Amino acid sequence: MPSTRPRSLSDWLRTRSDEWLAGLLRARPDLAVPVPADMGVLSSRIGVRVSAGRALEDLDAFTLQVLDGLLLTQTTSSYADLRELLGAEVPDKAVRAALERLREVAIVWGEDDELHVVSTVRELMSPYPVGLGRPIATLVAALSDAQVAPVLSALGLPEQRQPGATDSIALLFADPYRVQDLLVTCGASERAALAQLDAGPPLGQLPGAQRPFSQAEATTPVRRLLVHGLLVAIGPDTVELPREVGLALRGDAPLGPSRLPPPPSRAQDIGQSTVDKTAAGQVLTALRQVEQLLEMLGVDGPPVLRSGGLGIRELRRIAKTLDLTQQQAAVYLEICVAAGLMDHSPSVDSQWLPTRNFDVWLARSPEQRWAQIATAWVDMTTWPGLVGQKDDRDKSINALSFDVSRTWAATVRRRTLELLAGLPAGSALGADAVVEQLAWLWPRRAFAGRIELVTAVLAEGEHLGLLGRGGLSRAGRAALTGRDAAAALIGSLPEPVDHVLIQADLTVVAPGPLEPALAREIAVVADVESSGGATVYRIDERTVRRALDSGRTAADLQELFAARSRTAVPQALSYLVEDVARRHGRLRAGSATAYLRCDDDALLAELIADRRTAALRLRRIAPTVLVAGTPVKTLLEVLREAGYAPVAEDPDGSVVLSRPDSKRLGPRTHRPRSGAPLPSDDQLIEAVRKIRAGDRAASNARRMPVGTRVPGVTTAATLELLQEAIYADRQVWLGYVDADGSATQRIVEVVSLSGGFLQAFDFTAGAPRTFALHRITSAALLEPAD
Secondary structure: OOOOOOOOHHHHHHOOOHHHHHHHHHHOHHHHOOOOOOHHHHHHHHOOHHHHHHHHHOOOHHHHHHHHHHHOOOOEEOHHHHHHHHOOOOOHHHHHHHHHHHHHOOOEEEEOOEEEEOHHHHHHOOOOHHHOOOOHHHHHHOOOHHHHHHHHHHOOOOOOOOOOHHHHHHHHHHOHHHHHHHHHOOOHHHHHHHHHHHOOOOEEEOOOOOOOOOHHHOOOHHHHHHHOOOOEEEEOOEEEOOHHHHHHHHOOOOOOOOOOOOOOOOOEEOOHHHHHHHHHHHHHHHHHHHHHHHHHHHHOOOEOOOOOOEOHHHHHHHHHHOOOOHHHHHHHHHHHHHOOOEEEOOOOOOEEEEOHHHHHHHHOOHHHHHHHHHHHHHHOOEOHHHOOOEOOOOOEOOEOOHHHEOOOHHHHHHHHHHHHHOOOOOEEOOHHHHHHHHHHHOOOOOOOOOHHHHHHHHHHHHHHOOEEOOEEOHHHHHHHHOOOHHHHHOOOOOOOEOOEEEOOOOEEEEOOOEOHHHHHHHHHHOEEEEOOOOEEEEOOHHHHHHHHHOOOOHHHHHHHHHHHEOOOOOHHHHHHHHHHHHHOOOOOOOOOOEEEEOOOHHHHHHHHHOHHHHHHOOEEEEOOEEEEOOOHHHHHHHHHHOOOOOOOEOOOOOEOOOOOOOOOOOOOOOOOOOOOOOOOHHHHHHHHHHHHHHHHHHHHHHHOOHHHEEEOOOHHHHHHHHHHHHHHOOEEEEEEEOOOOOEEEEEEEEEEEEOOEEEEEEOOOOEEEEEEHHHEEEEEEOOOOO
16 A cells, blocks of 8 residues: 655645644744745745744753754654654653744654654754764765775775775674774773764864875874774865764763753742833833933934934934933934934935824823833844944944844844743843843854843833832833734823922922922923932023023013912012013023125115025124025025026135035935734634645646646637637636746636626635636646545
8 A cells, every 4th residue: 555654844744733823823924925826835834944044043951962962963853763752851851842842833844653854953063063073984984995995994994995885884883892892992092082082073284184094193192093994084184073972982872961941040030010110110200211312302303424323423412411321222223213213314414303103102191102112122123232342343332323233123022022021920030041041042143142142132121110129010011022012001100290399409209209290390491400309300590491491481480380289389480580581581692504705785785675585584794794594505596597696605704616416325324123913813824724725736737647637828729718618617726926926826716708708716715706818827627526
């Protein structure tokens, strides 16, 4: 009877359930974009190097060790062989779980008695699994007759290479007792050299390794090992330890020490209530600092560098104004861009400015505002910790530049927070313990073992209020898992207050978070002096003047203090407001983009009266000087079009010579975007259904007689075949090009033909559909079902 054992990965995939295939696409979403046409296409994508590499990055250290055990065989392996390699001390449950994980991501396929590793995975993994060299037969097969002679001599075989010599060598080394007999002849120095090579990699350097030499000339440990056949010279200066010798040296642990999960680190129990309260206090601080940052940029937007990003001087100015470190300021800037609250203007003189979304953000509740910036931080693909470091050109990395983009940034944050989320509620781990756990969970990731990255995530999470005293808050857990973080934060924040306490020393105490409208009014007339459970503001001459500059009058300020203060307004504050208001505006300052200078008063008067120059907004400020509200270049162009002949001058009064300017596009900073959302369960089930249907169509097409196919059909041939399908009540296989240009395969039951269109029931889509005849690339009648 023919064997039903799957012969290939495609055959094995066909035996899996729809739920299992959906799980595969969920674990490796890149396989589903676009949806594979059939199982053959899916198996080909599984073997793509980039896709397989991503799948390997999500495996833990023990699962990778199990994979190394499977890679020790050249073709297939079995579960029994794997258990023998891992040793009896490794629990069978852990091995089963690791093997099932390898099957779930299609890195390994087959049943326990015949396990296969996808060929691409063998190429991606080290050529020396667990530090062991290649089998002796592989090493010898690559050597010439002259090079293999010393190996044959060392093993007591005829030096003249005979047919089957490689098999004889492999047979000798397959006997562990024979290998042990060879090891017994080694002294201490030889054993030390073998131990070093056995620890991996199994390669050593020896000048003249392939040069023939006698036993008397074997004066070094490596040469003596060559003489005894325990090493093989694979190059002029390179020797390799055969796999069989390495396995014999390792004894009962051929795969090395077991890489089972490390013992759980002792978590500090802080209490969920304490974590939430601590995090909630920091939430208010983060919201206030983000609002102050964007208000500041709205007044004086810093320029965008020609190379993109924000200059270091501007970053220092922002940090100093907001009383932040440069690192904290960089974090807030990146979050504002990721949350859509800030962007650079599209003009040539580009600036970093708040967006219209900032106004919408201000109108929301504190919980909603925090949820927006928290989720933006979790998923943003930039790493603010790089700001100020040197790049590969020895130049400083600027905030908001492309150089802070890292593909692993969001992954590091998520993996760190997910590890904390797996702890008991209200528990915290130190950075060292987190790094140890991450290094075991994802050893192939770029961030594995890098404590500075984990430390940065923990510090930023604390600063933003996702963490409190090292523990993950309820709101932080919601932001991580995609649930309603704003709803999770309700009840944690104190109720906003509608009053302040004004002290005699001109300080204003807010006994809690202020109502948004009151907070904005107080922020205009006072500066934050300290924050915490109660925020303390300071009023002085400078802040009062700032409020008057914003359009408030002395009466407005006096009314604000009287209406909102639960304490009597100090007389010193009233005097300060009145004194500053009396002096405010006595001096006027303005800006002029350009000026015109001329000794002819009549010519200047003519310019002011000329309708053709009205757009320049010329204004006389001295008998011989006019100022304009347009740039110098525009001023010169308008005057020349009006028939005047002005020239430009520099600040010293010298005439500026010019030449035609070449046009250049303004600099643009390309901000990285978060990855595409993961497909839903319904989308995955639909993708599996299409793969199954395409696979059935491909299978039917392979079984069709050649005469029933119409490749590259003409319209006449198409009509004839489809009409025959109607009369014979036969199903039709179609090769069809969809409107988006993608080639698909369909199985249909023809209903009618008219006007160049085919009305049919599409079994692939499970619904009636209309097909354009000119899009049909091939067609075939299917054999009637029995």
